[in-house]
Amino acid sequence: MSATNGEATATPPTKGSIEREALHQAAEGSWPVLPQERNWGTLGLYAVTLSAGIAAWSYSIGGAVSWYLNATMGTFAMIAGALVGMYFVTLAAMPISVKYGIDTIAACKPQYGSYGSAFGIAAQYLSIVGWNCILIILLGRATANILVAGGVIGEGSTYIISVIVTLITLAIVYFMVIGGADSVRNNSVWIAFAVVLAGILVLVVLLAKEGWGTVSAGKPAYASGDLHLDFTLGFEILVATVLSWWPYMGGVMRMGKSSRQAMMPAMICLGMITGVIALIGLYASLAVGDPDPSVFFVDVLGLWMGIIAIAFIALANIGTAIVGIYASAIGLKQIPALQYRLSYRWTILIVMAPVIAVCAFLQTPFMDHILTFMYFLGLVFAPICAVQIVDYYVFRKNILHLPSLFDYSKQGKYFFWAGLNPAGFIATAVGFGLYYWLLNPVTYAQHYPFKWVSASVPTIIVTGIVYALLTRFWIIPMHKGGYDLKKT
Amino acid sequence: MATRDEERKELEALLAERLKLADDPSYEGELLSGSDHLLLFTVGIIVPIVLLVIGWVVK
Numbered sequence: 001m002s003a004t005n006g007e008a009t010a011t012p013p014t015k016g017s018i019e020r021e022a023l024h025q026a027a028e029g030s031w032p033v034l035p036q037e038r039n040w041g042t043l044g045l046y047a048v049t050l051s052a053g054i055a056a057w058s059y060s061i062g063g064a065v066s067w068y069l070n071a072t073m074g075t076f077a078m079i080a081g082a083l084v085g086m087y088f089v090t091l092a093a094m095p096i097s098v099k100y101g102i103d104t105i106a107a108c109k110p111q112y113g114s115y116g117s118a119f120g121i122a123a124q125y126l127s128i129v130g131w132n133c134i135l136i137i138l139l140g141r142a143t144a145n146i147l148v149a150g151g152v153i154g155e156g157s158t159y160i161i162s163v164i165v166t167l168i169t170l171a172i173v174y175f176m177v178i179g180g181a182d183s184v185r186n187n188s189v190w191i192a193f194a195v196v197l198a199g200i201l202v203l204v205v206l207l208a209k210e211g212w213g214t215v216s217a218g219k220p221a222y223a224s225g226d227l228h229l230d231f232t233l234g235f236e237i238l239v240a241t242v243l244s245w246w247p248y249m250g251g252v253m254r255m256g257k258s259s260r261q262a263m264m265p266a267m268i269c270l271g272m273i274t275g276v277i278a279l280i281g282l283y284a285s286l287a288v289g290d291p292d293p294s295v296f297f298v299d300v301l302g303l304w305m306g307i308i309a310i311a312f313i314a315l316a317n318i319g320t321a322i323v324g325i326y327a328s329a330i331g332l333k334q335i336p337a338l339q340y341r342l343s344y345r346w347t348i349l350i351v352m353a354p355v356i357a358v359c360a361f362l363q364t365p366f367m368d369h370i371l372t373f374m375y376f377l378g379l380v381f382a383p384i385c386a387v388q389i390v391d392y393y394v395f396r397k398n399i400l401h402l403p404s405l406f407d408y409s410k411q412g413k414y415f416f417w418a419g420l421n422p423a424g425f426i427a428t429a430v431g432f433g434l435y436y437w438l439l440n441p442v443t444y445a446q447h448y449p450f451k452w453v454s455a456s457v458p459t460i461i462v463t464g465i466v467y468a469l470l471t472r473f474w475i476i477p478m479h480k481g482g483y484d485l486k487k488t
Numbered sequence: 489m490a491t492r493d494e495e496r497k498e499l500e501a502l503l504a505e506r507l508k509l510a511d512d513p514s515y516e517g518e519l520l521s522g523s524d525h526l527l528l529f530t531v532g533i534i535v536p537i538v539l540l541v542i543g544w545v546v547k
Contacts (some may be wrong), residue, residue, distance in 0.1 A: 031503060032510045038517065076543025080536035087532020098517040101510070231544065258518035267531050340496060398519055403507050 030334050032402060033101035033254050040255040045262055048252055049269035051192040056293075056316050057134050058274055059199070061241050062281025063291035064371050067222040068230040071215050074282045077231055078275040081238025086271025088460055089245050092385040094266055096392055096400065097250035098259045104250035105334060106405050108384070110481065111391045111467075114408045115419025119428075121331045123380050124247035125351065128328040130373045131244075133358045133366055135317040136173075140166035140359070141294035141367075142310045149303045159363070166359035169314075170352060173321050177329070177348050191323075194316035198297075198309045199280040206300050210287045218286025229451040236439065237371070238275055239456040240378025245270050246385060247331070292367070325351050336408055375441035375455075382456040383431025386463035387424050395471055401482050413482025421481060423470035431463030 040048065065074050096107040108120040140162035147153045153161055206215065223230050249266065256262040284296040297313070298306040329347045332338055338347070358366050366373075392398065404413040416422070439446050439455040449458070476483045509515075520528070 031506050032515075034506070034509055035515055035517075070547075073543050073547055076539045076546075080539040080543070083532050083536045083539075087528065090528065090532070095520055099519060100516065227547070231540075235540065254517075256517070259520040260518065260524050263520065263524060263528055264531075267528070402510055406503055406507065 030103055030106045031406070035101075035257075038101060038255050038257050040257075042261050042265070045253075045256050045265040046269055048255075049265040050273060052248070052252060053270040053273040054192040054195050054277055055135075055274075055320050056138065056195050056198075056313055057131055057320075058195075058277035059281035059284075059293035060134050060138065060370060061237065061274065061374070062278035062283075063285045063293055063296075064237050064374060065234045065278065066218070066220055066282050066285040066291050067371075068220050068224070069234040069282075070220060071218060071283055071286055073227075073231055074234055074286075075279060077234035078238045078278055078282065079272060081235040082242050082271050082275030082278075083267065084235075084457065085239040085242030086245065086267050088382070088385045088389070088456075089243055089249055089271075090263065090266045092388040092392075093246055093249035094253050094262055095259045095398070096388075097254040098256055098262050099398070100400060100402055100405075101254045102250060102402075102405060103254065104247050105331060107250055107400075108388060109405050109414045110396065110400055111387045111421060112424040113416045113418075113420040114404075114412050114414050115336070116416075116421055116424060118335050119425070120247065120384065121335055123384065124331050125328050126380070127244045127247065127377060128324045129351070129354045130377075132321050132324050132355045134370065134373075135321050136166045136169055136355060136359055137162070137363050137367055138294050139169055139310075139314055139317045140164075140363070141292065142297055142313060145294055145298045146303070146306055146310055149298050149306065162363060163360060166363070167356070169318060169321075170356055170359060173318060173325060174348060174352060176318075176322050177325050178345055191316045191319040194312040194319075195277070198312040198316070199277060201305065201309050201312075202284050202297060202300050203280050205305065206284055206287055209300070215283045215287045218283075218289070220286070221289070221291065226451070229446070232451045232454050236378065236454045236456060237374055238278070239454065240376075240382075241374050242271055242274055243381035243385065243456060244377040246381045248327070251327075369442075371444065372441045375439060375444075378439075378456040378459070379432055379435040379441055382435060382459040383428040383463040386431060386460040387427050387467045389460075390464040390467050391424075391471070394468060395476070395483055396485070399485055401485055404482060413485070416475070416480050421475065423467055423475045426470060427463050427467035430466045431459045434462050435459040 062074075062078070065078055068074075069077060093104045093107060096102070097104060100107070105117055105120045105124070109117045112119050141158075143165045144153070144158045144161040147161060148155055148158055220230065224233075249270075252270075253262045253266065256265075281291075281293055281296075284293070284300055285291040288296040288299045290296060290299070297309050301309050325348065328351045329344070332347050332350065333342070333344075342350075392400075401413045407413075407415075408419065409415065414421070435441075435455050437447055438450045438453075438458065446455075471481075471483070475481050
């Protein structure tokens, strides 16, 4: 999801300075924030998390839930799922970042190893690629639908126009991102404003035209017939998607002075707000009968209002894509092997290449399998949260060795073996397997316990137990990982 | 323009300087207390369970 760090430094946009700026951003962005730099009060944290939490992909999340649930059940399942997902992310990532002023990627070194933390960066990279595909395709499709509604193009040209618009959008995004941090800063407020305004526009017009009766009578398109199963699927979609806030928690929360101060902004403004904005997508798609936000924006608002809403969505989605791609590029530059070898432009291209490929060749298959992406977020981030929670609270008792978080040598306490902690990776692999068994993200096939326990929650519990056993009976007896920190 | 080796050395020096500044007990931000954990658990687990029950009952 989108990241707003607010710590970018202004530099003239020359090629050399941008290279230098990216290098410094990548390195310094992962360093601990000093007390005098943690200058966000409670209100500031609420404002920043709110602007980060409101994003246009929430409409797609709501659209996905409308496949299974009606408006009433969907509303409760979505808010509940958003809060549960955010609970685990907050517990895993927030206290470490606030205590030591570090970002989430640095904070996962004690669990995955000094080099193994690249796994966290890879997870961040893949989630941003997926979310950016959704944002850009949504914009391309909505623009094409507007042009069809206005009689500018025929329905047969919708797909090709959508592809052209997405590629032009990506070119704009690329040139804005290579402009450096200046073009990325302070986007979050107007992105949030645009998304909320477009959403309110849809909701007001929808209720005025159709009334709540139509919305609440809307039938989910792919209901299984087992209401209990559908209820759990709707809940799981929100848990899984909200878990993908994990890579960004540290970047925002470490600017707060205490965990108590940061706790509710995280739960409400990052977690619950994702569910609340997604409700607009749920209601609109139930009323229109199509879960694609690019369709219901035009269907609900009509041509002219639709154009205004799409203009807001365009601004918001381009802004969010820029922030996401920049954050991911900075994340990639934190990998020691890439830090000094890969130029900033190449890093941006690596981040954008999969998005370009999907937008050019795989729009329809990608959007047809949007749920696969959402469930994969749960599959990846649920085990990561579990490992981090158990490691930090059970074994390290809230104490990390700060210098070792930035030490890649064998002397670092988080070097383990070759910079990797096998316990972290084995437990995470078990978590992947369990999630996949409970809810296959590709085929959507479930095994029986799923409808009673969902997928993310049991994955978190089982992964945590596996990690605890491996650490207690293997890693600690081998005197690896700095678990004897209090004794030294 | 600085070479990459020079950049690396400069960054390493800056990091060492920052870690020295962070080597102070007052550096660390406050942890969650027991009551904070209870509140977090209530908002993140208990409230969702209640919501799910209500959602299932009212359908």
